[in-house]
Amino acid sequence: EAQLRHTQKLESLGALGGGIAHNFNNLLAVILAETELIRTEPSLSARSQRAIKDILTAAGQASQLTHQILVYSGQGSVDLEPVDLCQTIKDMARLLEVSVSKKVTVVFDLPANLPMIQADPSHIRQIMMNCIANASEAIGEQTGIITVSASEWPPDREAPDSASVVGEIPAGPCVCLEVRDTGCGMDAETVGKIFDPFFSTKLLGRGLGLAAVMGIVGGHHGAILIESTPGEGSTFRVLLPCTGTVATAPAPPTIRQPAALEHADLTVLIVEDEEVFRTAMKELLEEEGFAVLTAGDGVEALDVYRAHADEISIVLLDMVMPRMNGRETYEELCKLNSDVKVILASGYDREGATLGLSSLETVEFIQKPFQLEELLGKIHSLLA
Numbered sequence: 001e002a003q004l005r006h007t008q009k010l011e012s013l014g015a016l017g018g019g020i021a022h023n024f025n026n027l028l029a030v031i032l033a034e035t036e037l038i039r040t041e042p043s044l045s046a047r048s049q050r051a052i053k054d055i056l057t058a059a060g061q062a063s064q065l066t067h068q069i070l071v072y073s074g075q076g077s078v079d080l081e082p083v084d085l086c087q088t089i090k091d092m093a094r095l096l097e098v099s100v101s102k103k104v105t106v107v108f109d110l111p112a113n114l115p116m117i118q119a120d121p122s123h124i125r126q127i128m129m130n131c132i133a134n135a136s137e138a139i140g141e142q143t144g145i146i147t148v149s150a151s152e153w154p155p156d157r158e159a160p161d162s163a164s165v166v167g168e169i170p171a172g173p174c175v176c177l178e179v180r181d182t183g184c185g186m187d188a189e190t191v192g193k194i195f196d197p198f199f200s201t202k203l204l205g206r207g208l209g210l211a212a213v214m215g216i217v218g219g220h221h222g223a224i225l226i227e228s229t230p231g232e233g234s235t236f237r238v239l240l241p242c243t244g245t246v247a248t249a250p251a252p253p254t255i256r257q258p259a260a261l262e263h264a265d266l267t268v269l270i271v272e273d274e275e276v277f278r279t280a281m282k283e284l285l286e287e288e289g290f291a292v293l294t295a296g297d298g299v300e301a302l303d304v305y306r307a308h309a310d311e312i313s314i315v316l317l318d319m320v321m322p323r324m325n326g327r328e329t330y331e332e333l334c335k336l337n338s339d340v341k342v343i344l345a346s347g348y349d350r351e352g353a354t355l356g357l358s359s360l361e362t363v364e365f366i367q368k369p370f371q372l373e374e375l376l377g378k379i380h381s382l383l384a
Contacts, residue, residue, distance in 0.1 A: 023347065024062070024066050024347070025063065025066050025347030025367070025368040025369055026274060026277070026347050026368055028059050028062055028063055028066070028368065028369035029274075029277055029347075029368040029369040029370065030274065030276050030277045030280065031055070031059050031369070032056065032059050032369045032370070032371055033277055033280035033281055033284060033372075034276070034280050035052055035055050035056055035059070036280075036284055036371060036372050037280055037283055037284060037287075038052060039052050040284075040287055056371070059369060063369050066347075080118045080119060080120060080220075081118070081119070081120070081121070082116040082117075082118060082243050083116060083117050083118070083119040083120075083121050083124060084114075084116055085114060085116075085117055085119075085124065085150050085175055085177060085240070086110040086111065086112070086114055086150050088121060088124050088125065088128075089108065089110055089128060089148060089150070089177075090108070090110060092125055092128060092129075093106075093108060095129075096128065096129070096132050096148070099129065099132060099133065099136070100132060100135075100136040100139075100146065101136060101139070101140075101141065103139075103141065103142065103143045103144065104136055104139050104143075104144050104145070104146060105144075105145050105146070106132070106145075106146045106147075106148065107145060107146070107147045107148070108147075108148050108149070109147065109148070109149035109150075110148075110149065110150055111150065111151070114150055114151070114152060114175055115152065115173065115175060115242040115243065116242065116243045117174075117175050117220075117240045117241065117242060117243065118220070118240075118241060118242075118243045119220055119240060120216075120219075120220070123216045123219070123220070126212065126213075126216060127177070127213050127216055127217070127238060128148075128177075128179075130209050130210060130212060130213050131179040131210075131213060131236055131238075132146060132148075132179065133209065134179075134194075134209060134210055134236075135179055135180075135181035135183060135234070135236075136181075137183075138181050138183025138184050138185070138186075138233070138234060139181055139182065139183040139184075140183070140184070142183075144181060144182040144183055145181070145182050146179065146180070146181050146182075147178075147179070147180045147181075148177075148178070148179055149177075149178045149180075150175060150176065150177055150178070151175070151176050151178070152173065152174075152175060152176070153173065153174040153175065153176040153239050154173060155170075155171060155172050155173050155174075159225050160225070160227060162227050163225040163226060163227045163237075164188075164191050164192075164225070164226045164227075165223060165224070165225055166195060166214055166217075166223060166224040166225075166226070167214075167217060167218055167222060167223035167224060168223055169223045169239055170221060170222060170223065170239060170240075170241045172241060172242070173241075173242045174222070174239040174240055174241055174242060175239075175240055175242055176237050176238070176239055177237070177238040177240065178235060178236070178237045178238075179235070179236045180233065180234070180235040180236075181233050181234055181235075182232075182233045183233050183234060184230070184231065184233075185228050185229045185230040185231050185232050185233050185234055186228040186230065186234060187228075187230050190228075191226055191228055194210050194226070195210050195211050195213075195214045196211060213238075217238055217240070220240055220241070221241055222238060222239050222240040222241065223238075223239045224236065224237065224238055224239070225237040225239070265313075266290050266291070266313040266314070266379075266383065267290065267291040267292070267293060267308070267311045267312050267313050268285055268290050268291070268292050268293070268312075268313065268314050268315070268316060268379070269292075269293045269294070269295065269301065269304060269305060269308070269312045269314070269315045269316070270282055270285075270292060270293070270294045270295070270316045271294075271295045271297070271298065271300075271301040271315060271316065271317045271318055271321070271326075271329065272294070272295075272296070272316070272318045272321075272345075273296055273297055273318060273320075273321040273322060274318075275296070278294055278296070279294075281316070281375075282294055284372050288372075288376065291311070293308060293311075293312065297321045297322055297323045297324060298321055298323060298324025298325065298326070298328060298329030298332070299323050299324050301315070301317070301324075301329055301333075302324075302329065302332055302333070302336070305333060305336060305337075305340075306336065309336065309337060313341065313383060314341045314342070314343065314379055314382060314383060315333065315340060315341070315342045315343070316342075316343050316345060316375075317329060317330060317333075317342050317343065317344055317345065318345050318346070319344055319345065319346040319348070320346065320347070326344060326346070330342055330344070330363075339362060340362060341362045341363075341382045341383065342362065342363050342364075343363075343364045343365070343366055343375070343378050343379070343382065344363060344364070344365045344366070345365075345366050345367075345368055345370075346365075346367060346368060347367070347368045348367075362382065364378040364381060364382050366378050
């Protein structure tokens with residue numbers, strides 16, 4: 001019953017966090033768009049240029065934080081592919097070693113020929129960074145050891161009786177990522193809180209930490225086992241399902257340069273309810289030579305499209321709007337023109353934004369916040 005209440009609490013926090021992240025991404029989108037506009041001014045001083053660069057950097061870091069919140073809430077995108085867990089850890093070994101105190105030694109025990117896991121490589125790296133940070137914090141300023149290991153976890157193996165389990169242990173074979181530390185350890189009450197957002201036993205909460213790890217592992221259909229004894233240290237085991245096959249090195253991608261586009265011949269319809277962002281994007285695209293039409297919601301967008309269907313080359317469509325949302329607007333646009341080219345924009349991830357759409361053949365997706373260069377790439381991809 002206590003586990004059920006804890007799960008329900010985390011689900012509620014996740015839903016709240018997802019909504020906050022979406023709204024925050026919309027605000028960041030305005031900041032980026034307005035900053036891009038300022039950057040086009042020809043007479044900027046060197047000091048102003050540095051300030052703009054700092055703003056863009058800070059906005060990018062804020063965007064990474066909102067991505068973590070979406071991951072925690074279960075609404076972050078997960079691009080699964082075969083991943084060699086041991087090689088992934090080896091590739092970031094130096095980064096892990098320098099991220100801990102000089103009094104802490106990181107030991108790696110990574111066997112060869114482990115089964116591949118089906119995972120998002122960037123999320124696996126985030127799991128590693130957060131688990132190492134947690135272990136380092138547990139050791140503090142004392143001398144200690146963090147051991148990172150990986151092994152196979154057979155389907156008939158059960159969790160130790162002393163372990164707390166987060167999530168459901170997958171029914172099939174898994175690979176076990178283990179991070180063990182010689183830190184202060186935790187009692188049962190603390191173990192029950194460590195996956196709460198911003199929880200820390202040492203300092204005021206500094207981030208999502210293990211809460212993000214929980215969201216990632218859940219998105220990978222895995223489980224986490226925790227064993228800890230006060231004064232002796234802690235062991236975290238992350239169980240991730242195997243692919244059952246050994247992946248080969250991917251072939252180098254074929255780079256196809258898109259045909260040059262004459263922006264002056266193209267008209268973009270921007271459908272966005274946030275007036276400041278809509279105006280900024282209009283000015284940015286006009287600076288690039290596009291003709292631009294705008295609409296404040298889906299109903300207005302359909303009226304504009306009917307009146308200018310022969311002119312409009314592409315639609316930049318926000319997904320969350322009053323009166324008629326992006327999904328409904330897209331479906332109606334397809335009725336007017338089955339070949340309509342649309343870039344869907346949302347503070348949520350691609351999977352959540354495009355779920356349930358009838359056709360995605362002429363659709364690109366861009367997640368807010370984004371910079372002009374990324375948007376131009378999407379336009380060229382659809383039209384070239």
